[in-house]
Amino acid sequence: MSSATLQHAAFILRGNPITAVAAAGSTLLILVGLFAPWLAPYDPIASDVANALQAPSAAHWAGTDQLGRDVFSRIIVATQLDLTIALSAVGISFVLGAVIGALCGYTGGRLDRSVGRFVDVLMAFPLFVLAMAMVAALGNRVENIVIATAIINLPFYIRFARAEVNVRRNLGWVEAARASGESHVSVVLRFLLPNVLPAMVVQMSLNLGWAIINAAGLSFIGLGVKPPTPEWGIMVAEGARFISTGKWWLVAFPGLALMLAVLCFNLLGDGLRDILDPRQRT
């Protein structure tokens, strides 16, 4: 990043305190994710049934769950897994989508049409149901949740990358690269892709939150990660069923964590868009 971009970012952040907060929040999340095992006051999976379903107290800030596990510790530790799920799911669709989309957008022709068909088929699927089916088919392991989430995201990235590359493919500098002896493939990968990345990064950060929510939805219908691994979606989904019995902390705290994460990513994405949008560059 050049200093001008940084300067511009700083300018936007100043005018956009929400983005600054979101950026700080996201950083915090990632830090928590990295250092979770040291931050959690209790073992997140050690049960203590005698102390089950305790309301929040000084000892257990966010109360305890059905098995007497410390909800706060579970939330902290879950950060890691949730961020991993979100980042890797979005990362996979991002990389695949960008490459496939860019190649299609650049070459056009038969490849473009057949990939377009494939994307049409994917898009015509009820995506959440597709994700469910895939997790059901492959088993509810973290990898599979990630894969399912990535696949249902893929068409959007392909389209996005395709469109972005398509508008650029006849720009002077692209042709110049070819006139300078680059092959088509390397023009796409080394020239066009880096230039569409920023716009896609925006998409990505908006999608991070969505991926977490998606995983939570899967958990709700029983296809989330396997117990006893702490994960926000599962905790929320389980906690939600305790709403009517007054055990509010079971849903409130993990829900809050999930909300904060999604909120941060969304606001960050919004802010990044502003930073990268030339319209805003005054």
Next chain:
Amino acid sequence: MTQPLLNIENLHVTFSTRRGPVEAVRGVSLSLAEGETLGIVGESGSGKSVTGFAVTRLLESAGRISAGRITFRDREITKMTSAGLREMHGSAMAMIFQNPRGALNPIRAIGQQIADAIMAHRKISADDARGEALELLRAVKIRDPEKRMAAYPHELSGGMCQRVMIAMAISSNPALLIADEPTTGLDVTTQKVVMDLLAQIAADRGMATILITHDLGLSARYCRRVVVMEQGRLVEEAEALTLFHSPQHPYTKRLVAASPTATSRVEDLVTGDENLLAALPAAPLPTPPHGTPPLLEVRDLVKRFDDGTVGLKTFSMVLAAGESVGLVGESGSGKSTTSRMICRLLDQSEGSINFNGESISHIPARDFHRAPQRKDIQIVFQDPNDSLNPRFTAFDCIAHPLMRLAGMRNGDALRARVRECAHRVGLPADLLERFPHQLSGGQKARIGIARAIACRPRLLVLDEPTAALDVSVQAVVLQLLDKLRREDGLAFLFVSHDLNVVRMMCQRTIVLRNGEIVEQGESHALFDNPQTDYTRELVDAVPNIELIEAAVAG
């Protein structure tokens, strides 16, 4: 003299940006009488448009009038309320913009748009308004006005859109019409028609006009009085012809010199120290030894696109080493298509291209990057802004072909070579580390040229290399190109729609229309004595100082 229609006193306009406030206009004073025509000329960024927007108070929200007074008749525009402004817009003063197509609402029928403008100022029924709109369309000489009423902007040509724009602007008979580069982006031939119409309407209705343009010729032709702006200031104000013949301010002098005319030579474009060609001998005429094949030989080139459009119907040409050939024609005539095929960036549908006696047309564009001729044929693009990879520094841009085509590795040799190229195109070495957005248009154009010549090609295809540049920058670039050609014996295929430029730069010219060659020949002869109507139209459309003088005198 009676009270002026418009009076601007010491106008200052400031924009707030992330780098702090930017003063775009710094103390402009002007006045304009009823019915008078005034030209504002100056290079890009000199504050012409901002002045126009300040007068109409149409500045975008980041900008504000930080000082000065603008009075229109008796009313002080600078102090008007938004209701007052709305009242004044259209009925007292109206504006015409560059890029007429964008300036019209794309999803509203044009008749409706004109009617909207009418009804904004008069309480008349929608039907009456439409009736008047129709009259206006007649007044701007649109063919089949009844039918066009229901048309949408995309269904009209650029010139027609500009007429609609003019109709809207005059719909409430404003006393002042501000035209901000009304013909840039239009075809050379259309330019003239639109300008003539505008001038005539203004004269008929007694409207005062301000014509904002960067084209000195244009302002000289249509305005009696011209002001010159540089960096937000007025530097000179004079009668048009006076300004042309005896410019006073150094800036004006440079501007006048840099504007190519029918008689100017590349050597004359730039005065003073900067003149690159002053020290050079005249162009060595290429005299290839007998029997050598021409450098480039194109035969029966045809291009049909996937969607069925025919980009090029048929095209043949021969280009000798060191020769420079111009390719002119209106927009969409197939100039770029031709040049991209010759550069092997695009596959032809039919026809052959021989380079230096060897066929290169059988190598598909996809594989041409591996062909030995790749480094011999290079291209310079039209828009310097989009011809550089935003993520490459100037250095990377120039080094890239050297690494790919000349097989140079990162290292001192490469660095030296890049420096040398930069030096040859007059690019200061300290700019090499900058990214495109940190460079000016002229500098970007130089990098584009440096990149193209880095591998010492033998043929350089130039696709409107200066179309997006200011005249003074254009002058420098043209000189630079000419110098390189003379020094290296480069051959040029020079694509442009500016006939004056082609005449200067090229020995021969090919005129293209709808993908076909309509005329070709030695440049001067061709333009002095065009054989076809089309070429004649092209030539006539170019604002020509000598002819204006003749007209004024006569």
Next chain:
Amino acid sequence: QTRAETLRYVTGASVNTLDPNIPGSTREAFAVSLSTYDRLVSFGRKQLNGKWVFDLDSIRGELAESYEVSPDGLKITFKLRKDAKFQDGSPVTAEDVKWSLDRAVTAKILGKAQLLTGSLTDASQFKAIDPLTFEVTLPKPDKLALPNLATVYPIIINSKLAKSHTTEEDPWAQAWLKDNTAGSGAYILESFKPGEQVMLKRNDDWNRGPGGKQAFFKRLILQSVPEPATRANLVEKGDVDIVIDLQASDAQSLEAKGKLQVISTPQYNAMTFISMNNQMPPFDKVDVRRAIAYALPYDDMFKAALFGRGELLTGATWADGKPPSGAFPIKQPIKLDLDKAKAYLKAAGFPDGFSTTFSFNVGQSATAEPMAALLKESLGKIGIKVDIQKLPDAQMSTQITEKKLPFFTEGIVAWLPSTDYFYRNFYTGNQRWNYSSIDNAELTSIAQEARFEADKTKYEADGVKLNAINFDQMPQVPLWQPSQDAVMAPSIAGYTYQFHRQVDYRDLSRK
């Protein structure tokens, strides 16, 4: 009719067919068929720990006014009620009974497999003597024959009506009966939206309720509400009269609030267990199975998963190590004892433990998940690494049938809860319900013998033997009998825990 005369009932699953015999019918469908159709006989009821439950040993007439078992036990003669009418007004005759039972044992429907457990296998066993007399012949005396006729499958269908809807491929009118009723039951179908709701109105001619009366409620509304918390809300707000399948936590909190009637009956004919595949290493070693049995934190699991609602099946003390009774399910003398578990593991040749996968049904998550977490934690302490796997229901049942799961939790229910029935169906043979795939010759032969054992003391002795083998082999670890928590408005009376673990609407009334 007024709201007070309407019974509104919500369930998690939904009614999917009106004929309980259709493969895939849900328990909710069974409950509906119980009130739209009559059977020949029905179960009586008894009190168990102060709660009313169905009684396998007292069979009373439903369509049959009376029945008589021949002294050799090979012939059962039913006298049909004279006043019994189908809902279209035609009288119920022995011909209808014959057709219906023929259908139950001949057509490819669920009844077939069930009735075979009562030696009812062939149409030739059924005979209509006269319009009001019907006779069933058995190849051997079978004490489950009569109770089988009280289950949900052998419904008595209006044969004339049904026959008018048969086709060549469908001689038993299965297609038609799936969406239509042709019974003589206490309720008449008003509307049926599969998967959503069923509305029934009272059959005023029906008089087979307690004291020869009609059913109490004039109208029944059954709705499916998938979200358990919502079901709890609904009954608490009084919008719904009765709910049985609540989460344990909701039942507990509703009980604590004391506004509603909560009748919790341990499902004495059911059992939840942890099963091991006895044919699959390492669980083919009996010591491994025993080690597991002593390594589970039963009390914690019971508390966390069921909130202590139900009956634990562990923690008993068997004097002299013998089973105190021949009943099944029986409380086992096992408890958490990690040292013992470690010793068994060592004896089995796994001193350092091993790794395995523990599976459960997605549908069971609410209880299975906490249980699995505790299991994993506790087994971890003796070196057994457990990977928990949550399977969608269809996958779970497929893998169980294919005997591919090494280690999992499931539950079983016996409609006819006698010891031999349990052992024969769930611990013998290479069939789906033999969850642990146990193949023990002794157990099999005793169970088969006990089936036809008429002598009560001998039968009891067989039961004790079976229980002893079961404990010794530990094919699976019994956990508990969950309780059926029926939560209802205080005004509702007459609730009985039924064999099919659903509400028999005909019993209910409003005070």
Next chain:
Amino acid sequence: MKLASTAKRAARRFASSLPALFGVLVFTFLLMRVLPGDPAVFFASGPNAGKEEIETIRKQMGLDKPVPQQLVLYLYDVGRGNLGRSLMTGQNVTKDLKERLPASLELTFSALLIALVSAIPLGILAALRPGSLIDHGVRLFCALGVCVPTFVSGLLLIYVFYYLLGIAPDPTGRVDIFMTLPPSHTGFLLIDFLIAGDFEGWWAAFKQLILPACTMALFVIAPLARITRASMLASLGSDFVRTARSVGLSWWRIVVTYALRNAILPVITIAGIVFSTMLGANVLVEKVFSWPGVASYALDALLSSDYAPVQGFVLLMAFVFVIVNLVVDVLYGIADPRISIG
């Protein structure tokens, strides 16, 4: 002429999406076969369900044949409009879907309507004052909407409005169970009640609908408001708005007729995408509100490996997707005169 060209374009679009439908069909078919669960085993769940019973069901479902043959048979059936039979409900899938689709559509339409009605003004407000407090407020509000999973917001809404406050009716479907249903014309209860002139019924159905619809709407306000803001900003900054100002049009005219009408075009596209994703993602909301829609139906079928309903559902959704795209196209074609050219 305009209409004809729009219709022609729509027809062409439709024809070109047929391969995609076919792809969806085949893909779902195969996906279902990959599911490890065996429906026959699952549904043969009576006590003592033996091999024979499993075989019966297998035969009934046609699972005894090799997969390619099954596929051909299935395609043949689909071609005749027969989507097979659901084991779960015991009904024809076509019938089930026909009964349930209006419920899902009504819910989704209402949700989309609520979302559009709130998102567009919010987006416009934000665009009129970019960078202002309003702008930030709108952003925050929208982001808040997307950051709560629908099942949580749904359960919370039920808890608050039904359980605590008692304003909302019990969340058990489309209309109060004690209400008599209107004769079905459209399957959309709100419309059917209106046709029947039963306003009390309409109100009851409306009350049932409002919570689930809001739950869903909350989730999609953000993308809609975001695109509204962006395109509104773009069109407010465009040259033609400047032109409109330069001839003195009124503020209202400029914002509504000039800026908004242009800005709405991308919103239509996004709304189309949002609509089809919502239909598929209904699952959770339908579950939470016991809404008898297609998505929850498909979910249950999926978990029990009931092939036919899942396949039917996916096909239906793909079809709806195609239709929605067509509608978007047509709307776009009507709203944007530039389209008919291409």
